[in-house]
Amino acid sequence: MSNKPVESLEDVARSVYKDLVEAKIPKVNLSTRTKSNIVFDDDSRVWKYGDQLSTRSAKTSDGAYMLLRTIYTIEFIKEMLATNKSSTLREMYYISEGWDFAKFHEQQESDRLVEDLEVITRQLREDFKLRPEENGASIIGNLTVEEEVRRGGKRRINCKDDVGDAGYTIPTNVEKDKLRLVDADGDFIIALETGGMFDRLVENGFDESSRAILVHLKGQPARSTRRMIKRINSELGLPVVVFTDGDPWSFRIYASVAYGAIKTAHISEYLATPDARFLGITPSDIVNYNLPTDKLTDQDVKALNTELTDPRFGNEFWKGEIKLQLELGKKSEQQALAKYGLDYVTETYLPEKLSSLGMGG
Amino acid sequence: MASTIAEELAEKQREISVAEFFERNRHILGFDTLSRALVTSVKEAVDNSLDACEEASILPDINIGIDRISKNEYRITAEDNGPGIVKEQIPKVFGQLLYGSRFHTVRQSRGQQGIGISGVVMYSQLTTGRPARILSKIGPDRPAHLYDLIIDTKKNRPEILREEIVSWDKGTGTRLEVVAMGKYVREKRQSVLEYLRSTAMINPHAQIEFREPDGTVITFKRASDRVPQLPIEIKPHPEGCELGTVMKMAKDTESYRLSSFLVGEFSRIGNRTAREICSKALLDEDLRPQDLSRGQAKRLLQAFGGVKIMAPPMDCLSPMGEVLIKRGVKKEIAADMVATSTRPPSVYSGNPFQVEAGVAYGGELPKEQTAKLIRFANRVPLLYQQGDCVITKAVESIDWRRYGLEQRGGEGLPVGPVVFLAHVASTNVPYTSESKEAIADVPEIRNEVELALRECGRRMQAHIKKSERLQKLKEKEEIIRKILPLIAEKTSKVLDKPIPDISPIIAKIMDSVLIDGKSDYADGFYRVKIGVTNYTLHSKTFGLYLRFPSTALIEDASPQLDESKAGLIAWKLRLGPNDSIAISLRMGNLELGDYDMVECYVDKIDPEKVMGAEIWNGEFT
Numbered sequence: 004m005s006n007k008p009v010e011s012l013e014d015v016a017r018s019v020y021k022d023l024v025e026a027k028i029p030k031v032n033l034s035t036r037t038k039s040n041i042v043f044d045d046d047s048r049v050w051k052y053g054d055q056l057s058t059r060s061a062k063t064s065d066g067a068y069m070l071l072r073t074i075y076t077i078e079f080i081k082e083m084l085a086t087n088k089s090s091t092l093r094e095m096y097y098i099s100e101g102w103d104f105a106k107f108h109e110q111q112e113s114d115r116l117v118e119d120l121e122v123i124t125r126q127l128r129e130d131f132k133l134r135p136e137e138n139g140a141s142i143i144g145n146l147t148v149e150e151e152v153r154r155g156g157k158r159r160i161n162c163k164d165d166v167g168d169a170g171y172t173i174p175t176n177v178e179k180d181k182l183r184l185v186d187a188d189g190d191f192i193i194a195l196e197t198g199g200m201f202d203r204l205v206e207n208g209f210d211e212s213s214r215a216i217l218v219h220l221k222g223q224p225a226r227s228t229r230r231m232i233k234r235i236n237s238e239l240g241l242p243v244v245v246f247t248d249g250d251p252w253s254f255r256i257y258a259s260v261a262y263g264a265i266k267t268a269h270i271s272e273y274l275a276t277p278d279a280r281f282l283g284i285t286p287s288d289i290v291n292y293n294l295p296t297d298k299l300t301d302q303d304v305k306a307l308n309t310e311l312t313d314p315r316f317g318n319e320f321w322k323g324e325i326k327l328q329l330e331l332g333k334k335s336e337q338q339a340l341a342k343y344g345l346d347y348v349t350e351t352y353l354p355e356k357l358s359s360l361g362m363g364g
Numbered sequence: 365m366a367s368t369i370a371e372e373l374a375e376k377q378r379e380i381s382v383a384e385f386f387e388r389n390r391h392i393l394g395f396d397t398l399s400r401a402l403v404t405s406v407k408e409a410v411d412n413s414l415d416a417c418e419e420a421s422i423l424p425d426i427n428i429g430i431d432r433i434s435k436n437e438y439r440i441t442a443e444d445n446g447p448g449i450v451k452e453q454i455p456k457v458f459g460q461l462l463y464g465s466r467f468h469t470v471r472q473s474r475g476q477q478g479i480g481i482s483g484v485v486m487y488s489q490l491t492t493g494r495p496a497r498i499l500s501k502i503g504p505d506r507p508a509h510l511y512d513l514i515i516d517t518k519k520n521r522p523e524i525l526r527e528e529i530v531s532w533d534k535g536t537g538t539r540l541e542v543v544a545m546g547k548y549v550r551e552k553r554q555s556v557l558e559y560l561r562s563t564a565m566i567n568p569h570a571q572i573e574f575r576e577p578d579g580t581v582i583t584f585k586r587a588s589d590r591v592p593q594l595p596i597e598i599k600p601h602p603e604g605c606e607l608g609t610v611m612k613m614a615k616d617t618e619s620y621r622l623s624s625f626l627v628g629e630f631s632r633i634g635n636r637t638a639r640e641i642c643s644k645a646l647l648d649e650d651l652r653p654q655d656l657s658r659g660q661a662k663r664l665l666q667a668f669g670g671v672k673i674m675a676p677p678m679d680c681l682s683p684m685g686e687v688l689i690k691r692g693v694k695k696e697i698a699a700d701m702v703a704t705s706t707r708p709p710s711v712y713s714g715n716p717f718q719v720e721a722g723v724a725y726g727g728e729l730p731k732e733q734t735a736k737l738i739r740f741a742n743r744v745p746l747l748y749q750q751g752d753c754v755i756t757k758a759v760e761s762i763d764w765r766r767y768g769l770e771q772r773g774g775e776g777l778p779v780g781p782v783v784f785l786a787h788v789a790s791t792n793v794p795y796t797s798e799s800k801e802a803i804a805d806v807p808e809i810r811n812e813v814e815l816a817l818r819e820c821g822r823r824m825q826a827h828i829k830k831s832e833r834l835q836k837l838k839e840k841e842e843i844i845r846k847i848l849p850l851i852a853e854k855t856s857k858v859l860d861k862p863i864p865d866i867s868p869i870i871a872k873i874m875d876s877v878l879i880d881g882k883s884d885y886a887d888g889f890y891r892v893k894i895g896v897t898n899y900t901l902h903s904k905t906f907g908l909y910l911r912f913p914s915t916a917l918i919e920d921a922s923p924q925l926d927e928s929k930a931g932l933i934a935w936k937l938r939l940g941p942n943d944s945i946a947i948s949l950r951m952g953n954l955e956l957g958d959y960d961m962v963e964c965y966v967d968k969i970d971p972e973k974v975m976g977a978e979i980w981n982g983e984f985t
Binding site: 013016017019020023024026027028029061062063064067068070071074075077078081104105 | 839840842843846847848850851852854855856857858859861864866868869872873
């Protein structure tokens with residue numbers, strides 16, 4: 004195993020140590036992780052962090068705590084790597100219970116620190132043997148994968164024939180050493196926000212009738228789900244469409260699949276699928292299909308306005324749709340299509356929308 | 365034979381009994397809801413007790429008890445150590461509506477509120493049919509009289525059901541027991557508890573014990589041994605008089621001449637002014653006041669406005685004073701800081717009034733909630749109709765953001781750990797309505813309330829700034845004492861290297877002498893502790909000064925004081941790098957609330973090199 008993760012962590016500790024020896028107030032610099040500091044990378048066609056740097060300095064108490072926790076975390080990961088163990092992010096959060104006053108107050112803080120360490124060291128948390136406890140989402144469709152299983156050995160799984168109605172569960176690690184994509188017999192991937200819609204398409208046999216590979220995103224998709232979609236897209240050449248509810252939060256789901264998420268912009272290249280297209284529900288669909296709606300809440304309106312200043316939504320399509328939604332003051336769920344019957348989505352809506360994107364038969 | 369319409373109407377136009385009057389006006393009398401009925405009942409009883417004790421210069425000990433008898437039936441018991449009521453008066457005071465009311469006097473009094481204690485008797489009788497029980501005793505060697513009575517609602521007269529002499533192991537006092545329909549709510553802005561808490565705040569000389577229906581006993585402790593000065597009665601000031609009042613006064617006077625009527629019955633009218641008024645009104649000075657016609661009275665009233673008359677006397681008001689308000693607030697609100705302000709007396713439409721305000725900040729007050737507002741008129745808490753009150757309007761129109769609070773758009777009630785209170789004392793509080801729960805928006809009063817609140821606000825702002833500085837200091841101390849050493853230790857361990865010396869970094873972060881003072885109060889003493897640490901790389905010699913209330917007695921100072929003058933103590937200190945010293949002393953002769961915050965000053969040192977103390981600019985004389 005390469006020693007690079009350990010080296011890179013020690014580099015962080017070394018720079019702090021150097022400050023201490025030179026009687027400087029210790030600090031670390033890292034890319035600013037806000038929407039004001041994401042830029043479009045022309046080569047990879049995804050959004051990455053720009054040049055803005057934030058400094059965490061021991062001059063302030065927040066900065067000092069952050070530094071101390073960073074050192075604790077580095078020590079913890081180093082020990083874990085030395086003993087060939089791994090842990091979940093949640094376990095790491097609980098490990099910090101033993102750090103006295105340096106302990107994290109909620110898991111969000113420790114998750115965020117791990118991401119910070121990824122940004123600083125340019126490593127992935129998988130390299131630090133840290134994994135999320137969330138299980139990945141599910142896939143149903145004619146896709147064959149080969150997965151390294153627990154007790155060694157490989158297992159070949161077809162995501163149509165070898166799985167139940169719940170589909171194949173995407174593991175937390177989908178890197179090549181764990182998972183190989185064998186082949187796929189399908190025309191495209193359709194990524195779905197809700198379980199209800201996933202089940203509807205399964206029940207209606209959409210995967211077979213339209214030669215689609217269904218991926219359930221489970222809301223805001225986990226890293227492994229996005230990585231999986233990215234790999235199928237780039238390695239097997241299948242186009243991707245994203246089908247979500249018609250509200251600002253769903254637009255963000257699409258953005259994280261296609262453009263990269265602000266929180267993980269340092270690894271957008273691994274996770275984002277720039278060719279993924281947004282299928283719906285668009286605010287225009289709400290009008291065109293006369294869908295049942297709910298009123299936008301104050302938070303919805305706030306989120307839409309935030310998106311208007313988010314560079315990822317800076318193109319004409321999104322600006323137009325977001326403004327339209329603000330005008331309408333309405334949102335719709337994808338399951339609102341059931342207004343026209345249970346088959347409407349697979350027989351009418353999806354074929355129409357796919358052909359408008361130049362896809363499907 | 366059919367009766368005429370007039371006769372039929374006459375049949376209906378019988379006298380309205382007091383009971384009916386009461387029923388129809390429940391809302392303005394304070395008995396409109398079940399929960400309010402309990403509050404009003406307690407309020408009338410407590411107001412009476414406080415007034416009686418005040419008149420007799422007795423420090424009030426008041427016991428209130430509420431017991432639940434059935435679902436909506438409660439027994440209310442109110443007992444005081446007041447002067448007691450003479451036997452003959454007892455039935456009238458409790459059994460006759462509007463008896464002994466203060467309609468005729470011009471003076472700051474609680475008793476302008478509501479309908480009085482007989483209203484409570486009436487309410488309980490109407491809702492449960494039970495008589496009121498009264499026990500009263502006017503001297504240690506006098507018998508106690510017990511009455512069970514109801515009000516004869518047709519005649520508005522007491523009807524005595526039982527009357528006897530009993531023994532009561534109390535020097536003097538009165539006890540009232542009624543059973544009424546009600547609903548007991550706890551911890552609401554409009555509740556018996558809240559009313560008593562506010563009452564205790566504005567009457568720090570009273571000790572109030574309250575037993576809730578579930579048996580919980582809450583004691584509001586006495587914080588002052590001074591019975592407030594009894595407000596002095598004054599005669600009406602001409603400026604505030606209305607036509608009807610003047611005509612009635614003229615009818616009732618014992619004077620024979622108009623001029624002596626003016627001099628004798630009004631305040632601030634002397635012989636010369638009286639002459640001036642008469643000539644302005646084209647009235648004969650010798651006119652018999654009883655003969656004054658409507659037209660003449662009108663001219664007289666106009667003349668009042670055209671003649672220069674001195675403002676009414678102000679000694680008729682009895683404000684609480686800043687110190688007492690502060691004590692009152694401190695004992696009922698666990699705040700870090702209480703600022704109070706008493707404005708000089710002022711006048712609106714010939715009525716003297718005076719405003720006092722207080723602001724309590726920090727401590728255990730909730731940080732994320734809308735500020736609480738406590739209103740008083742003549743030492744009575746106002747619990748209802750907050751939105752209509754001039755005090756509310758004054759608070760809401762101030763931009764509290766300038767004083768360090770959060771407030772949307774710079775108006776309305778701010779958000780934060782803050783309680784505002786304001787007290788309007790007047791011989792004639794201008795209430796918005798008969799229910800007397802809100803003070804009308806009179807510009808003069810509003811202005812005074814604003815001025816008083818702003819003054820408190822300025823002190824609060826100074827406090828907030830100071831606490832923020834202190835907070836920053838604490839953070840820095842935490843960094844250098846706890847976090848940084850651990851960062852050094854852990855980093856060295858990860859890299860397997862020796863732990864570096866971080867004292868130069870500490871000096872870099874602090875680079876100053878840190879002064880941190882605290883105080884706490886117990887058993888009549890404020891204990892003050894001041895920690896002084898030199899975090900610079902150099903030795904420092906400087907003077908440290910501590911401000912204290914001039915009435916305080918300083919004891920047990922360690923190290924020994926170098927000098928002490930009125931209100932100021934001084935030490936000469938010399939500290940090497942990383943040296944620290946703990947100073948402690950205690951201050952006696954102080955009540956809780958008399959000392960706010962440890963205020964330290966230094967001199968003969970670079971101000972940039974000090975944290976936690978101001979530079980002393982004054983002379984130490």
